[in-house]
Amino acid sequence: MSIMTNMLRKQLRPAIVLTIVLCVITGALYPAVVTAIAQLVFPRQANGSIIKANGRVIGSSLIGQSFASAEYFHGRPSAAGAGYDATASGGTNKGPTDAKLADTLVAQAIDSVVKLDGGVKGQIPSDMVTSSGSGLDPDISPANAVLQVARVARARGAQADSVRALVDSHTRPRQLGVLGDPTVNVLQLNLALDTVFPRAKGGAQ
Amino acid sequence: MTANGWFQIALFSALVLALTKPLGIYILRVFDGTAGWLRPIERVIYKASGVDPAENQHWTRYAASLMFFSLASMLLTYVALRLQHVLPLNPQHLAAVTDHQSFETAASFTSNTDWQSYAGESTMSYFSQMTQLAFHNFASAAVGMCGAIALARGIAQRSAGKLGNFWVDLVRGMLYLLLPLSIVMALALVQQGAIQNFSAYLTASTLEGAKQVIAMGPVASQEAIKQLGTNGGGFFNANSSHPFENPTPLANLWQMVAIFAIPAALTYTFGRMVKNAKHGWALWAAMFVLFAVGTTAAYWAEARGNPIHAARGVDVDESATNYGGNMEGKEARFGIASSALFATVTTDASCGAVNSMHDSFTPIGGMVPLVNIQLGELIFGGVGSGLYGMLIMVVLTVFIAGLMVGRTPEYLGKKIQAPEVQMAMLYVLALPALILLGAAASVVLPDGLKGLNNSGPHGLSEVLYAFSSAAGNNGSAFAGLTGSSYYYNTLVGITMLFGRFALVVPMIALGGFLSAKKIAPPSTGTFPVTGPLFVTLLIGVIVIVGALTFFPALALGPIVEHLSMLAGRVF
Numbered sequence: 001m002s003i004m005t006n007m008l009r010k011q012l013r014p015a016i017v018l019t020i021v022l023c024v025i026t027g028a029l030y031p032a033v034v035t036a037i038a039q040l041v042f043p044r045q046a047n048g049s050i051i052k053a054n055g056r057v058i059g060s061s062l063i064g065q066s067f068a069s070a071e072y073f074h075g076r077p078s079a080a081g082a083g084y085d086a087t088a089s090g091g092t093n094k095g096p097t098d099a100k101l102a103d104t105l106v107a108q109a110i111d112s113v114v115k116l117d118g119g120v121k122g123q124i125p126s127d128m129v130t131s132s133g134s135g136l137d138p139d140i141s142p143a144n145a146v147l148q149v150a151r152v153a154r155a156r157g158a159q160a161d162s163v164r165a166l167v168d169s170h171t172r173p174r175q176l177g178v179l180g181d182p183t184v185n186v187l188q189l190n191l192a193l194d195t196v197f198p199r200a201k202g203g204a205q
Numbered sequence: 206m207t208a209n210g211w212f213q214i215a216l217f218s219a220l221v222l223a224l225t226k227p228l229g230i231y232i233l234r235v236f237d238g239t240a241g242w243l244r245p246i247e248r249v250i251y252k253a254s255g256v257d258p259a260e261n262q263h264w265t266r267y268a269a270s271l272m273f274f275s276l277a278s279m280l281l282t283y284v285a286l287r288l289q290h291v292l293p294l295n296p297q298h299l300a301a302v303t304d305h306q307s308f309e310t311a312a313s314f315t316s317n318t319d320w321q322s323y324a325g326e327s328t329m330s331y332f333s334q335m336t337q338l339a340f341h342n343f344a345s346a347a348v349g350m351c352g353a354i355a356l357a358r359g360i361a362q363r364s365a366g367k368l369g370n371f372w373v374d375l376v377r378g379m380l381y382l383l384l385p386l387s388i389v390m391a392l393a394l395v396q397q398g399a400i401q402n403f404s405a406y407l408t409a410s411t412l413e414g415a416k417q418v419i420a421m422g423p424v425a426s427q428e429a430i431k432q433l434g435t436n437g438g439g440f441f442n443a444n445s446s447h448p449f450e451n452p453t454p455l456a457n458l459w460q461m462v463a464i465f466a467i468p469a470a471l472t473y474t475f476g477r478m479v480k481n482a483k484h485g486w487a488l489w490a491a492m493f494v495l496f497a498v499g500t501t502a503a504y505w506a507e508a509r510g511n512p513i514h515a516a517r518g519v520d521v522d523e524s525a526t527n528y529g530g531n532m533e534g535k536e537a538r539f540g541i542a543s544s545a546l547f548a549t550v551t552t553d554a555s556c557g558a559v560n561s562m563h564d565s566f567t568p569i570g571g572m573v574p575l576v577n578i579q580l581g582e583l584i585f586g587g588v589g590s591g592l593y594g595m596l597i598m599v600v601l602t603v604f605i606a607g608l609m610v611g612r613t614p615e616y617l618g619k620k621i622q623a624p625e626v627q628m629a630m631l632y633v634l635a636l637p638a639l640i641l642l643g644a645a646a647s648v649v650l651p652d653g654l655k656g657l658n659n660s661g662p663h664g665l666s667e668v669l670y671a672f673s674s675a676a677g678n679n680g681s682a683f684a685g686l687t688g689s690s691y692y693y694n695t696l697v698g699i700t701m702l703f704g705r706f707a708l709v710v711p712m713i714a715l716g717g718f719l720s721a722k723k724i725a726p727p728s729t730g731t732f733p734v735t736g737p738l739f740v741t742l743l744i745g746v747i748v749i750v751g752a753l754t755f756f757p758a759l760a761l762g763p764i765v766e767h768l769s770m771l772a773g774r775v776f
Contacts, residue, residue, distance in 0.1 A: 007266075007269075010255075011266075011269055011270055011273045012273060012277075013254060013255045014254040014255055014256045014270070014273075014274075014372050015270070015273035015274045015276070015277040016277050017253055017254035017255070018250070018254050018256075018274060018372060018375065018376070019274065019277045019278045019281055019344075020281075021250055021253060021254065022340065022343070022344060022375075022376070022379060023278075023281065023336060023337075023340045025379075025380075025384070026339065026340050026343040026344070026379060026383075026384065026430075027335050027336035027337065027339055027340035028335065028336055030339075030384060030387065030388070030426060031335045031339065031401075031423045031426040031427070033388065034388060034391045034392065034395075034401060034423075034425065034426040034429075035401050035402065035403065035423055035426070037392060038391075038392060038395040038401040038402075038425065039401070039402070041392070041395075041396075042392075042395045042396055045395050045396065045397070045398045045399070045400070045452075046395050046400055046401040046402055046425075047400065047402050047404065048400050048402075048407060048419060048421060048449065049398055049452075050407070050409075056410060057407065057408070057409045057410070058409060058410065058411065058412060059409040059411055059412075059417060059419070060407075060409070060419055060448075062398055062448040062449060062452050063417075063419055063448055063449070065409075065411040065412070065413075065415075065417055066411065066413065066415060067412070067413060068413065069413060072412065072413065076537070080443075084417065085417075085418075086417055086418060086419040086420055087326050087327060087406060087418050087419075087420045088324065088326070088327065088442070089324075089326065089420075089441045089442045089443035089446075089447050090324070090442045090443050090684075091443070091446070091533075091534040091562035091564075091565060091684075092533065092534070092562075092565065093534070093562055093564040093565060093658055093659075093683070093684045093685030094533070094564070094565060094658070094659065094685065095564060095565060095571075095659040095663035095666070095667075095683075095685070095766070096511045096513065096531070096533075096565070096566070096567045096568055096571075096663070096766070096770055097513065097568075097661060097662070097663055097766055097769050097770050097774065097775050097776050098659050098660075098663065098775065098776065099775040099776055101533065101565075102513050102514060102517060102775050103517075103775065106514050106517050106519065106533075107517050107518075110517055110518040110519070114518075119518075121517075121518030122515075122518055122520060123520045124518050124519050124520055125520060125526075125527045125528070126510065126514075126519050126520060126521060126527060126528050126529050126530060126531070126532040127527075127528055127532045127537050129518075129519060130514075130519075130531075130532040130533040130534075130535075131533060131534065132446065132532075132534070132535065132536050132537065133443055133446030133534045133535055133536055133559070133560065133561045133562045134441075134443035134446040134447045134448060134536060135443065136443070136447065136448055137448075137536050137537050137538075138448055139536075139537035139538050140537055141526060141527055141528050141537060142525075142526035143524070143526035143527035144527075146526065174209070174454070175453055175454040175455050176455065178209060178212055178213060178216065179213060179453075179454035179455055179457075179458060179543070180453070180454025180457070180538050180539055180540055180543055181454075181528055181537065181538070181539070181540030181541075182525075182526070183537050183538050187412070190412055191412070194412070
């Protein structure tokens with residue numbers, strides 16, 4: 001019995017003390033040090049790459065937001081909360097043979113692209129009608145953006161060519177030339193639209 | 206599939222290869238004590254905790270220390286989560302975590318699984334994330350390394366069962382290796398756009414005038430150790446697909462390299478420990494071949510897209526401007542190639558972080574992660590657990606090779622006899638027993654079926670994936686499954702604990718048994734554990750053991766679903 005208690009004492013003390021000590025080092029000191037350095041060296045990124053206009057927080061360049069009106073480019077369908085809810089990230093988690101995904105979510109999104117942008121079935125860009133993993137995808141594909149140009153130009157009374165040029169100048173190539181895929185950041189593109197082709201006051205909607 | 210996609214995969218592979226030797230040498234120096242730049246801090250810690258760093262523990266005591274530490278840290282987390290509402294750093298005033306979810310989460314993070322039945326941004330306070338979950342990310346990774354290092358010492362030495370000192374290995378693994386790497390990694394992620402703050406959630410008024418509340422937090426620090434420790438538990442529900450966790454393709458590359466870095470390096474460390482560096486590289490090669498096969502299959506399947514969605518009008522052909530393929534559950538900035546690669550990497554290792562939703566992969570694309578987990582996560586594998594899982598397969602391979610030529614099998618000069626093979630078989634049988642029994646029960650019991658988000662064969666895949674992920678300590682999910690019920694919290698929680706501790710203890714025992722044996726010099730009859738013949742045989746054993754065990758279940762899940770998809774059938 002005394003061997004047991006001796007063994008217990010020899011094991012329990014380090015188990016408990018090391019749990020506490022290592023928890024303080026890695027759970028408190030480590031994030032504190034990283035936060036201090038990050039806030040000092042990379043304050044913009046560390047605080048969420050926030051975009052402000054006239055002192056008002058518009059959003060984050062990394063977090064997608066909902067766009068529904070005709071004069072803005074639209075992001076991808078979103079399964080985060082009611083759509084682009086940045087406190088409820090997530091995807092649909094519907095499988096490849098799921099009836100709701102195929103016949104409701106994807107099919108309705110396709111119908112909407114056909115109606116709004118004159119998309120042709122069989123040629124709908126794959127990111128345009130599928131939800132992202134986070135539901136907060138800030139980007140769309142260049143093909144997706146190009147398909148929306150005519151509608152946006154019409155709604156703003158602008159030349160399609162000049163809107164297209166704006167899309168091209170906002171198309172980000174692969175990072176370092178090879179990583180990921182080319183993307184268009186929807187919020188940044190829409191902000192540029194508002195600057196270059198301001199909406200008529202009290203215009204549509 | 207594009208040349209650029211393949212180039213990204215090749216670039217990733219080259220980075221892992223380049224890191225293996227330098228990091229492997231550093232790990233060797235950490236655990237043999239020659240790296241000593243933090244010695245003063247170490248001494249204070251040992252003094253406070255009553256540890257005699259010179260004590261060389263017998264394997265039974267080494268294993269007991271590991272269990273006591275894991276138990277103490279798991280209890281701390283259970284209590285902290287239950288008391289979350291009264292603890293600090295909770296700007297969103299999140300409530301206490303429920304009892305069953307606290308148990309499961311504590312079990313999940315202690316076992317290096319990081320299976321999450323909660324959504325981080327709406328459940329866990331900054332205090333819980335940092336001081337509990339991130340702490341376990343460090344601790345459980347270090348515990349895994351202890352298991353591997355102890356086994357390696359047993360193979361390398363003759364020491365009558367003594368395997369080193371668990372407490373010293375634990376402290377050194379965390380302070381010398383995980384902590385410095387994490388600081389560098391965290392800052393690299395912040396530089397790319399990952400957030401790191403303690404602010405309350407931010408309210409934005411969007412361009413269209415709506416209100417958008419954006420979750421904040423100390424994300425990058427947790428993200429770094431999540432990958433380096435092959436833990437995988439995301440700060441946010443969407444894990445590494447969330448732009449604040451994984452903002453850019455470059456951040457994504459850092460994350461994937463971080464997952465493989467230590468497991469790959471450990472093969473080199475092991476080779477050096479047993480004075481056969483070529484054997485270490487042979488293990489690396491076997492792992493790499495299996496990784497390459499998995500990546501190819503996943504990339505092919507995802508790039509090909511879903512014919513059911515194509516029939517509805519989606520253009521699945523990749524072009525310069527259209528990603529094509531299956532983009533459901535994937536992020537635009539990563540595209541098909543980086544998403545398929547990440548899914549393979551995270552399940553080859555026992556990480557379980559995801560940058561795209563595996564539940565929405567095509568059947569074959571989703572089967573790759575599932576099979577990776579079921580093979581035992583030994584394709585580089587978890588930090589430490591990958592190496593000891595692979596060594597079990599090596600023992601089996603050597604044993605089978607020995608039987609074929611009718612000689613007593615030997616591994617690196619140590620005779621493999623009944624007790625060693627028994628420990629190996631215990632390991633090989635425990636994993637499928639946990640996976641198949643848990644999954645079988647859940648597709649029969651009403652409580653199990655209640656959690657499904659998909660019907661038809663995909664529903665079976667969801668459950669099979671859940672128990673594979675839990676038993677294999679992966680933590681990724683076919684995330685449609687609602688895992689937050691009493692039933693799943695309890696059963697999955699128990700499965701994770703067995704999947705970790707019922708495997709690591711036999712490993713340490715095996716190390717103990719082997720350490721007691723004398724080292725015989727190699728003779729002409731010794732089966733060489735280097736070179737292509739050995740690598741091929743090893744891969745064969747891994748694939749055959751895995752296939753024989755899981756093929757029937759896979760046939761009813763992803764394989765049937767693949768055929769249904771080709772026939773255009775939906776459920």
